[in-house]
């Protein structure tokens with residue numbers, strides 16, 4: 001498989017998420033998002049970059065059903081969804097294993113199934129040896145890995161990320177996109193991934209949405225020249241670097 005799925009299957013499968021002329025006007029009258037059209041295919045990762053305040057979080061909150069749409073239509077076809085935010089929100093008195101199982105447990109996933117899914121997720125994020133550790137024994141990067149493992153244990157069809165790695169140091173952060181992609185290879189979820197890091201946006205996604213501010217809108221949607229693949233084959237880093245440069249230019253111009 002070279003892209004998300006072959007083109008025919010993609011066309012035959014309805015998108016996991018669709019924005020059709022979606023607008024957001026806050027109660028104070030602020031018109032945060034002007035009519036926005038975007039769809040995310042099954043198994044596709046779409047990232048969003050754009051200047052601070054352009055409406056990225058607003059778009060994600062509407063997509064996830066955490067905020068109302070003012071007008072237009074939002075179609076969500078996923079039956080299971082998960083969020084990953086900056087704060088890993090682990091329960092201090094529970095072990096890593098127990099934290100990873102928590103969301104699945106709340107969703108009443110049977111115990112054996114939950115155990116197996118959590119073990120696979122922990123293995124993928126590289127934390128099997130820490131299954132019995134408590135959160136305070138982990139570094140910031142490791143806590144984030146636990147948060148990622150917990151999010152996928154309930155088998156979400158779509159995942160929402162709002163700058164999940166912004167609080168991590170650059171070195172740790174660079175590895176996190178790869179962890180997300182490893183999880184994606186395990187479960188093939190669709191994802192909407194917001195980040196301030198253009199490099200991260202380019203590295204993680206099949207398509208990059210560049211937003212502009214005042215009013216919040218999509219400036220451009222760019223197909224990755226070398227998208228992540230299921231088999232983890234090597235990416236064309238030169239092409240990805242060029243895209244990073246191109247988007248940096250677009251955003252510099254916007255300010």
Ligand SMILES: Nc1ncnc2c1ncn2[C@@H]1O[C@H](COP(=O)(O)OP(=O)(O)OP(=O)(O)O)[C@@H](O)[C@H]1O
Nearest residue numbers: 026027028030032051052053054055056057058059
């Ligand atoms: N509840 C609200 N009421 C009124 N205005 C709001 C509300 N929430 C957000 N806004 C405004 O909407 C705009 C978009 O905010 P949003 O948080 O979506 O931006 P963002 O792109 O995520 O920014 P950042 O990169 O800083 O996280 C901002 O101008 C913000 O001030």
Ligand SMILES: [Mg+2]
Nearest residue numbers: 056057058162
């Ligand atoms: Mg935001």
